[in-house]
Amino acid sequence: MARLELSNLHAEVADGDEKILEGVDLEVESGEIHALMGPNGSGKSTTAKVIAGHPAYEVTEGEVLLHIEDDEFGEDIEIDEDQRTWNLLDLEPNERAALGIFLGFQYPAEIEGVTMTNFLRTALNAKIEEREELFEEEDGDSDEDEAEDEGFESSPMEGPADEGEIGVAEFQEILQEKMEQLEMDERFAQRYLNAGFSGGEKKQNEVLQAAILEPSIAVLDEIDSGLDIDRLQDVSTGINALPDEQGTGILQITHYQRILDYVEPDHVHVMLDGEIAKSGDASLAEELEDKGYDWVREEVYGTA
Amino acid sequence: MSSEQDHLKDTDTEARFEFKKEQNAAVKSDKGLTEEIIRMISEDKDEPDWMLERRLRALKQYQNMPMPTDWPGQPDLTQLDVEEIVPYIRPDVDQREGVDDWTDLPDEIKDTFDKLGIPEAEKNALSGVGAQYESEVVYQNMQEQWEEKGVIFCNMDKAVQEHPELVKEHFMTTCVPPSDNKFAALHGAVWSGGSFVYVPEDVTVEMPVQAYFRMNSEGMGQFEHTLIIAEEGSEVHYIEGCSAPKYGTHNLHSGGVEVFVGEDAHVQYSTVQNWSKNTFNLNTKRAICEENGTMEWVSGSMGSKATMLYPCTILKGRGATDTHITIAFAGEGQDIDTGAKVYHNAPDTSSTIESKSISKDGGRTNYRGLVHIADGAENSSTAVECDALMFDNESTSDTMPYMEIEESKVDVAHEATVGKIGDEDIFYLQSRGLDDDDAKKMIVAGFIEPITEELPIEYAVELNRLIELEMEGSLG
Numbered sequence: 198m199a200r201l202e203l204s205n206l207h208a209e210v211a212d213g214d215e216k217i218l219e220g221v222d223l224e225v226e227s228g229e230i231h232a233l234m235g236p237n238g239s240g241k242s243t244t245a246k247v248i249a250g251h252p253a254y255e256v257t258e259g260e261v262l263l264h265i266e267d268d269e270f271g272e273d274i275e276i277d278e279d280q281r282t283w284n285l286l287d288l289e290p291n292e293r294a295a296l297g298i299f300l301g302f303q304y305p306a307e308i309e310g311v312t313m314t315n316f317l318r319t320a321l322n323a324k325i326e327e328r329e330e331l332f333e334e335e336d337g338d339s340d341e342d343e344a345e346d347e348g349f350e351s352s353p354m355e356g357p358a359d360e361g362e363i364g365v366a367e368f369q370e371i372l373q374e375k376m377e378q379l380e381m382d383e384r385f386a387q388r389y390l391n392a393g394f395s396g397g398e399k400k401q402n403e404v405l406q407a408a409i410l411e412p413s414i415a416v417l418d419e420i421d422s423g424l425d426i427d428r429l430q431d432v433s434t435g436i437n438a439l440p441d442e443q444g445t446g447i448l449q450i451t452h453y454q455r456i457l458d459y460v461e462p463d464h465v466h467v468m469l470d471g472e473i474a475k476s477g478d479a480s481l482a483e484e485l486e487d488k489g490y491d492w493v494r495e496e497v498y499g500t501a
Numbered sequence: 502m503s504s505e506q507d508h509l510k511d512t513d514t515e516a517r518f519e520f521k522k523e524q525n526a527a528v529k530s531d532k533g534l535t536e537e538i539i540r541m542i543s544e545d546k547d548e549p550d551w552m553l554e555r556r557l558r559a560l561k562q563y564q565n566m567p568m569p570t571d572w573p574g575q576p577d578l579t580q581l582d583v584e585e586i587v588p589y590i591r592p593d594v595d596q597r598e599g600v601d602d603w604t605d606l607p608d609e610i611k612d613t614f615d616k617l618g619i620p621e622a623e624k625n626a627l628s629g630v631g632a633q634y635e636s637e638v639v640y641q642n643m644q645e646q647w648e649e650k651g652v653i654f655c656n657m658d659k660a661v662q663e664h665p666e667l668v669k670e671h672f673m674t675t676c677v678p679p680s681d682n683k684f685a686a687l688h689g690a691v692w693s694g695g696s697f698v699y700v701p702e703d704v705t706v707e708m709p710v711q712a713y714f715r716m717n718s719e720g721m722g723q724f725e726h727t728l729i730i731a732e733e734g735s736e737v738h739y740i741e742g743c744s745a746p747k748y749g750t751h752n753l754h755s756g757g758v759e760v761f762v763g764e765d766a767h768v769q770y771s772t773v774q775n776w777s778k779n780t781f782n783l784n785t786k787r788a789i790c791e792e793n794g795t796m797e798w799v800s801g802s803m804g805s806k807a808t809m810l811y812p813c814t815i816l817k818g819r820g821a822t823d824t825h826i827t828i829a830f831a832g833e834g835q836d837i838d839t840g841a842k843v844y845h846n847a848p849d850t851s852s853t854i855e856s857k858s859i860s861k862d863g864g865r866t867n868y869r870g871l872v873h874i875a876d877g878a879e880n881s882s883t884a885v886e887c888d889a890l891m892f893d894n895e896s897t898s899d900t901m902p903y904m905e906i907e908e909s910k911v912d913v914a915h916e917a918t919v920g921k922i923g924d925e926d927i928f929y930l931q932s933r934g935l936d937d938d939d940a941k942k943m944i945v946a947g948f949i950e951p952i953t954e955e956l957p958i959e960y961a962v963e964l965n966r967l968i969e970l971e972m973e974g975s976l977g
């Protein structure tokens with residue numbers, strides 16, 4: 198079990214003083230599905246990026262904590278009592294990833310020349326390695342130097358066959374299986390990461406990456422935008438598989454009820470001006486679909 | 502494949518590239534460039550008179566030509582003193598022509614090659630390896646089936662002795678005459694070693710022909726000459742790699758490459774150069790392409806203090822095709838000035854130039870290119886793309902893509918991008934678990950992927966290793 202806890206989170210643009218988040222409180226637990234909604238510019242993506250550790254934002258107040266139980270990463274990794282709560286704000290983005298945080302981007306980057314296979318296998322192995330480092334015994338681990346020397350994937354396609362925890366052959370099986378689940382064309386495995394992907398294909402690819410990296414908590418930023426009706430269903434199936442099969446907790450940022458028909462949220466939150474203004478169950482999203490955000494604003498500011 | 506990659510992985514990268522061996526040379530000529538020296542070189546090689554005469558003529562031309570100093574933005578050559586460079590040195594091996602068997606090599610040299618991973622390539626039967634240690638080719642190997650087909654792959658010095666007619670006709674005559682530029686003239690006077698490749702009509706050499714050059718003596722210049730003759734309908738891929746250890750004085754590398762691409766023939770020439778950071782790398786490389794012939798240049802320039810290298814293709818026959826893929830990496834104190842030249846001298850000719858450069862820590866890369874489409878070369882097309890990636894604000898990158906178009910019925914495309922490595926791209930990869938360094942390395946590896954994909958796996962690995970090494974310490 199894992200629990201992500203945002204409390205009183207304040208954040209602003211790092212090289213300016215524009216305040217964006219003004220006290221966000223939010224908790225997401227393993228297996229839960231949360232929807233985060235709110236008008237354009239209210240701070241949803243910023244929340245997501247601050248959780249993942251984007252360097253463009255500076256946190257001025259509040260905390261982002263990740264609580265994990267001793268069995269979170271299986272039997273191989275022993276988690277001591279004093280390693281069950283992590284202050285994510287002290288960690289690099291890749292360390293957060295190793296602890297099970299995943300961010301599905303609203304606008305995924307395009308990386309030319311790096312195949313999906315090479316990238317995903319490198320990422321998976323990096324995550325495994327980083328996790329071992331984070332949880333290794335204090336008295337040192339002789340493997341560490343060796344691991345440091347290994348360098349990066351140097352082959353143009355998959356990288357050396359024997360490098361890293363998960364080998365090429367094993368990885369290919371994992372990838373193939375997950376791509377089938379998402380009804381993705383297998384040719385995507387040899388394409389460059391997001392390069393020339395259509396808007397919908399990029400979103401589908403974000404869910405594929407989540408499926409492969411098996412996060413504890415996945416934050417999915419407008420994963421439904423740009424998807425056609427059929428693909429919306431495929432992607433929804435993929436998202437539902439995360440909590441169902443891997444126990445992932447989902448924080449789904451969206452503007453539309455449509456995806457919530459397929460991925461039913463346990464909780465719905467409305468963000469206004471950098472704060473969670475209102476929370477409720479799935480019916481809140483339907484209400485928003487009918488009435489927009491103004492009534493929330495009136496309700497919140499009217500009673501304030 | 503995997504055992505060889507194991508080896509590359511296990512070998513400490515520093516040890517692979519940053520080592521030098523005790524000098525153990527039999528003949529070491531005096532410093533400075535005189536007619537005396539030239540005669541000595543020629544005599545020591547037992548050369549025929551015609552070659553000596555060519556050398557002496559080239560020396561005169563060299564002495565009469567000024568140093569190139571007036572190119573816009575060219576690398577600074579003021580620290581280069583040719584007179585100070587001992588132009589010729591030969592390693593202490595028994596057979597002057599080199600050895601045919603790996604086991605006959607002196608241990609010291611074997612050790613050097615071991616660290617460079619050469620035997621690995623050999624074990625993988627990538628076919629012949631001709632490796633130049635100092636100025637001599639000491640190790641050559643060629644597969645028997647080539648010989649049966651009439652393919653010649655040998656040391657250039659040996660070719661002068663054994664294939665004088667072919668060499669006389671093609672050696673620095675129509676392709677790269679010594680009068681071409683000051684360094685071509687210097688090369689013509691003092692050249693030593695290198696490779697000679699001859700592929701007869703309609704013969705395809707399936708596996709790449711490889712040579713590995715290395716400079717290992719203080720103050721020594723390296724002037725190897727490569728001559729490739731591909732007859733009508735033939736096909737060959739030639740690969741050359743360079744890696745030199747670090748020394749205190751300024752080294753000069755001034756190689757010469759001449760390629761004759763016959764009708765319907767196809768030649769690919771690939772280099773990965775990693776000269777030490779005090780080397781001036783000033784080369785002249787040129788190909789002449791007959792009707793429907795295809796020339797492909799693939800160059801990776803990692804090392805050297807300053808490089809000036811613009812492989813040139815003359816599309817002489819109708820329908821001839823040229824491709825250039827160039828990659829340059831400049832770190833602190835480096836000035837890598839590379840590019841391409843293409844002369845479209847016949848109709849229906851086409852050229853594609855793709856250049857990628859990376860600069861960091863104040864390094865400078867420059868793309869300097871010339872595409873000339875002659876009057877009458879109708880229906881010709883050219884596409885030039887140069888992309889530069891900078892790691893920081895201290896590094897610079899320029900593009901100087903000159904076009905001289907004399908014909909109106911042509912198709913010309915040009916694209917250039919210059920950019921800093923993207924923070925959003927780095928963050929994206931980091932959010933997936935890669936650390937900052939690995940994220941940058943992956944982006945760079947992807948940026949140069951078009952070149953690595955052209956190379957056999959061993960060289961792709963080597964190139965990525967070199968870049969990884971270059972990037973070390975510069976990240977974070």
Ligand SMILES: Nc1ncnc2c1ncn2[C@@H]1O[C@H](COP(=O)(O)OP(=O)(O)OP(=O)(O)O)[C@@H](O)[C@H]1O
Nearest residue numbers: 210215217235236237238239240241242243244253
């Ligand atoms: N790096 C930045 N520099 C300057 N302003 C920023 C930056 N990032 C976000 N902002 C501003 O912060 C506010 C919140 O942006 P954010 O992207 O979090 O909104 P959002 O809720 O995701 O909106 P949308 O629904 O349109 O995606 C916006 O006004 C935006 O312009």
Ligand SMILES: [Mg+2]
Nearest residue numbers: 241242243303
């Ligand atoms: Mg957003």
